[in-house]
Amino acid sequence: MNIFNWIKYEIKACLRSAAISKKWPEKLPFERITVEPPRDASNGDIATNAAMILAKPIGIDPYDIYLPLAEGLKKLESVKSVEIVEPGFINIRLLSGVWLAQVSKILEFGQNFGSSRMGAGRKVNVEYVSANPTGPLHAAHARGAVFGDALASLLEKAGFQVVREYYVNDVGSQIDKMAHSVYFRYLEALNANSNIPECDYPGEYLKDLGKALVMREGDNLINALEQEWLEPVRTFAVELIMTNIMKDLLTMGIHMDRFSSERAIVKKNVISRALAKLEEAGLVYRGVLTPPKGKCPDDWEPRPQLLFRSTKFGDDVDRPLQKPDGSWTYFSNDIAYHMDKVERGYMDMIDVFGADHGGYVNRIKAAVSAITAGQGNLDVKLCQIVHMLDGGKPVRMSKRSGNFVTLSEVLDTVGPDVLRFIMLTRRNDQTLEFDYRQVSEQSRNNPVFYVQYAHARACSVIRNAKEIFVAEDLSDFALSQAEINLLTDHNELKLSKLLASWPRVVESAASSHEPHRVAFYLANVAAAFHELWSKGRENARLRFILKNEREITMARIALVRATATVIASGLKIIGVTPMDELRG
RNA sequence: GCACCCGUAGCUUAAUUGGAUAGAGUUCUGCCCUCCGAAGGCAGAGGUUACAGGUUCGAAUCCUGUCGGGUGCACCA
CATH class of the missing domain: 3.40.50.620 (HUPs)
Structure with missing residues (x-):
């Protein structure tokens, strides 16, 4: 599921009912409302421009749009806070459990996580x-x-x-x-x-x-x-x-x-x-073209030809x-x-x-x-x-x-x-x-390697976990049942949010016909994962595998496995085979 | 000459399609291995988004003009 689409739906629902009760004008530009992760994470999980977009056509202050919207959104169990900041952004925070639940979903759906029904089966020809x-x-x-x-x-x-x-x-x-x-x-x-x-x-x-x-x-x-x-x-x-x-x-x-x-x-x-x-x-006629100025071919001769009136569509x-x-x-x-x-x-x-x-x-x-x-x-x-x-x-x-x-x-x-x-x-x-x-080159400045390394590292963790927790069921299904809410570290949440935004990346890259976004997204996921890994070097409490703490280990392994799954899913679009290990 | 594409840190470049303090890598300097893969991580620094106007709550992004680079310019494919 695309969380951003869901929140967008809720926002529009709130605004529509507000529009009726407050007698706002009928035709408001709801289609211009965006719901997206803010560039700076300190601005919350989700941001919308709704108040700024609607303020002018209604003729009121953005704050008067924020009030009923916030009231409606706060009724949702998942919403932690809603606030408005200058010049009218509305920032929404969700309970961390909402994001973490997506990690479980990833394990449940596997490579199908991120698949969208946006295209609705519409036929597209790519030549x-x-x-x-x-x-x-x-x-x-x-x-x-x-x-x-x-x-x-x-x-x-x-x-x-x-x-x-x-x-x-x-x-x-x-x-x-x-x-x-x-x-x-x-x-x-x-x-x-x-x-x-x-x-x-x-x-x-x-x-x-x-x-x-x-x-x-x-x-x-x-x-x-x-x-x-x-x-x-x-x-x-x-x-x-x-x-x-x-x-x-x-x-x-x-x-x-x-x-x-x-x-x-x-x-x-x-x-x-x-x-x-x-x-x-x-759109078809017989006519004579004039030679291009400044670059007239030597063998140019004016001759009547059958022409297509492409100028009618903006051609030269x-x-x-x-x-x-x-x-x-x-x-x-x-x-x-x-x-x-x-x-x-x-x-x-x-x-x-x-x-x-x-x-x-x-x-x-x-x-x-x-x-x-x-x-x-x-x-x-x-x-x-x-x-x-x-x-x-x-x-x-x-x-x-x-x-x-x-x-x-x-x-x-x-x-x-x-x-x-x-x-x-x-x-x-x-x-x-x-x-x-x-x-x-095998280094950070080679994005292929960098992403592959993250995947291989994740696989390595799972392999190690299997050796330590021999009796434990570490299948994706079992991990999807792990007590994921035990994850509370900032970097764990950051990675979870990033993984949860995969469906949104797929949709926006697809609708803009820009597959390079997938490659950049994967580099981000890899960076977040490497960062989290290093936290475990600095602080042993944050390592993925804690031998004597089964519950937290299962939750962390679930996150690791979800990371590998999303990376593999993205690499599949790019057409690259994910590597389980890089050692020769 | 005309049209299209491009111009972002020294270099290579991103920016959620009009959003908040323009992000990365590279380079340089200094840190982090008793420890799940250091093939990693952290910190510092680097910008008038080519330039000048305009549109609006808000512009790297849209419009106009200028400069610079690329591509193409009857009949080929």
């Missing part, structure tokens, strides 16, 4: 990775992949029905270029005279693809005409590259529910339906739907793809893009808005670039030579757990520094 099948994933793809995957898990935890989707851009000139290169390498592998020019498409892996093609086709394609070999080579290469991409994703623990092929979308001719919708709304210019040869643009196919998502029942969509696609956001949002008559929601999350460092020095990445750092190389050096966690230690719209050396 991420979507790297072109023209080569292996490289390090820069990792961020979007991890972000999207964690976001999907987070939304699931918050009660949404999520599908993880990869859009395969298996059509277009890039793909054909790649296929040409593969064919060139194929001829090279056979020592055949090449009458086609070497393509400038970079990458060593193309040689492997060429050889693999030899394995499969022998010299069957050696004298084929382009229109004969292009299709099979393209299909072969895309399949193989996608297999490798999926292998990397699997290593990272990413399992996509669906791979949507652009080629299939084109084939199904979804675009004609999408276009019909746009035309119906009067209207966007072309057709290429000069009459075929559809990438944008058109993407409109069709989003239409396809909508037709599959996803009115809520999230696209995870790299920052270099920022200029694309407005037009695709415009398109979604247009084809759903404003009913569909598309949130585009841009992931900023990752600077790869090695001991503070930038790792050079040359795209031109094709010598970029591949994702599988990174995974080999640091492993999937470290990679996943670090990718979420920054907001998605901030650039991120990824230092090979620092992320494998």
Whole structure:
């Protein structure tokens, strides 16, 4: 249960009855009321802005809102105190037993604690990775992949029905270029005279693809005409590259529910339906674009094209739907793809893009808005670039030579757990520094280690307790029955409150589409736990295990176990395996 | 030239979506192991939130402008 939601409900109930008895105006902005833990714990457990929000529309002093509210809240058994401070915050304290009871709940519900019904089973489509099948994933793809995957898990935890989707851009000139290169390498592998020019498409892996093609086709394609070999080579290469991409994703623990092929979308001719919708709304016309000022391409020529009126939705210019040869643009196919998502029942969509696609956001949002008559929601999350460092020095990445750092190389050096966690230690719209050396450090400034260490320590305590209390049942269920109210230390309460706020973290991170909050929350939990641990070093009375005091030990073990449970639950969203011990 | 994103301690950054005295790590200094994992903890210090206005009970957050950095700019994907 989310305690904050519950108190919010009670606050609104009090205010509604006060509104009637005191004849307050009818339409008050109750939706703007927040109920949250104050930043500074000395301000109590829970704070609300209700008095400040409502004072003006009612035309009274915040204090006159506080009075009936406090009167109502104080009737609740769990509420210890309610007070108002300048400039009108109402601070609420709950009996410590309320928070401690959450510790027992954690043990009762296990990893399900924190799961929310906020999403109410609403379908959400999360599209991420979507790297072109023209080569292996490289390090820069990792961020979007991890972000999207964690976001999907987070939304699931918050009660949404999520599908993880990869859009395969298996059509277009890039793909054909790649296929040409593969064919060139194929001829090279056979020592055949090449009458086609070497393509400038970079990458060593193309040689492997060429050889693999030899394995499969022998010299069957050696004298084929382009229109004969292009299709099979393209299909072969895309399949193989996608297999490798999926292998990397699997290593990272990413399992996509669906791979949507652009080629299939084109084939199904979804675009004609999408276009019909746009035309119906009067959003398609034939016109001539003006060249951008200050950066006019050399080969610019004014030509009439089929355009989408995206400016009507706040875009800078209207966007072309057709290429000069009459075929559809990438944008058109993407409109069709989003239409396809909508037709599959996803009115809520999230696209995870790299920052270099920022200029694309407005037009695709415009398109979604247009084809759903404003009913569909598309949130585009841009992931900023990752600077790869090695001991503070930038790792050079040359795209031109094709010598970029591949994702599988990174995974080999640091492993999937470290990679996943670090990718979420920054907001998605901030650039991120990824230092090979620092992320494998085992110290406080490595958040992955720090959180894992807390989990391992907690597990260690339980192991020790089992040895000392051999006859005792230390199962989660047994611990959930422990006399938890014996916990009275300040740090124990602080940790309990933090653990109790896990459901709130899940809900707020999910609704803002910000999975990094989970990583930061876990770092907080770890810090509170390490702090509590150290108290036992300074004062033996505060240690978790007191050999001759069964009752208090059970209560403390319960808290320790709850801590491990919440950490594990959070790590699961991030996609990191919790470690029971770190010793090698 | 235009658009989008960003600008927070020396460095890397967070801030409960508009809340209270802007929090962490790193670095430096000094403490805490007879003891459940010192791979930890505690304390000190560091800020005109790029700048200037505005909106209001209240702004790092929203609006306008300026400066600085990044990304993109018919037809590619």
